[in-house]
Amino acid sequence: MISRLINWLDERIEILNIKKTLFDRLIPKGVGWPYVLGSVSLFLFTLQVVTGILLAMNYSPSPEHAHASVAYIMQKIPMGKVVRGLHHWGASFMVVAVTLHLLRTFFYGAYKYPRELTWITGLFIWLLVLGFGFTGYLLPWDQKAYWATMVGTNIASQAPLLGPAIAKVLRGGEALGAVTLTRFYAFHVLLLPALIVLLLAVHLCLVVRLGISAPPEKEKKP
């Protein structure tokens, strides 16, 4: 049954070729655990998307309702605790995994020719992940969230020249309030996802196209 479906698809869109390109890639010698960090990040990203969509179904980004709706998810919805827990911990793990992935790439010299574009898109993805963390942190609208965002936007305002303007744009005004919450929600569920999906698509296409870099070797003495 399944093989018939696969054959049907293969006759029309050469699906087996796609599978071969994506999964049956040649891997250089000496590749080991440090190389899984990219896949780990991708898995965590998928987890964040799924749990995030579910959370958004019951979350209300307004000062009156944000905290109460999170409490409602935690106390009233079956598996709400689990879904929010996964999103909460997945967020922390994601920052860790993407950062380690970045460091691995750097210290193995995997950013070098011809993979500069993969490296650059990866750097921007890393920044977006930090953006996700920063904007998502405010959404529960509890004391910790509020003051952490206060600190974060204050740090932004310390930048020379543009600082105050950046802080104002982030907050949606002078003070941290209702508009900050709706803006951060828009960043977190609309703007950042759109950007990260775009960059991830490029990043992954490049990985498939260029293959994995071989681990660095000691120079052979002549």
Add this chain to the structure above:
Amino acid sequence: MDIDRRNFLKQGIFIMGGLITAGIGIPATTYFLAPLWHKEEEDWIEAGTVADFPIGEPFKIDFVQRKHDGWMTVEGRSSAWAVTSDGKQFTVFDPRCTHLGCPYRWDTEKKKFLCPCHNAVFSITGEVLAGPPPRPLDHLPAKVAGGKLLIKPAEKKEEG
């Protein structure tokens, strides 16, 4: 059963992938379908002290109705008509005429419920005596506990 390293790893990946998918999929599906097994917790509302109510004569009770709307509790003023013959068993009527939902009243002279909109007339037991209503007055669940009359107001349903 002969199995080589490649197939062993392949199956291992499938099994682990299946476990991970189930581990996330089952909670996610439960969460998503939560409205299906969500029980609306109907609260009994205290409508007053039994001793204060007249016997044999319908009276109007006003109360505050609390409705749960997700994480919010909405308070609304609501009312009902009640009648008792012995002070123990209460019949409570929905305050809306069954024709088009107008608020009817008890006429102490005629000893009947009259609806001003289309001249509907109901008896003290809620039966239709005259006018356009399609059915007798709707009853609300009522019980007496601790000397208090408790009722369960009807959901405000759209007529149609």
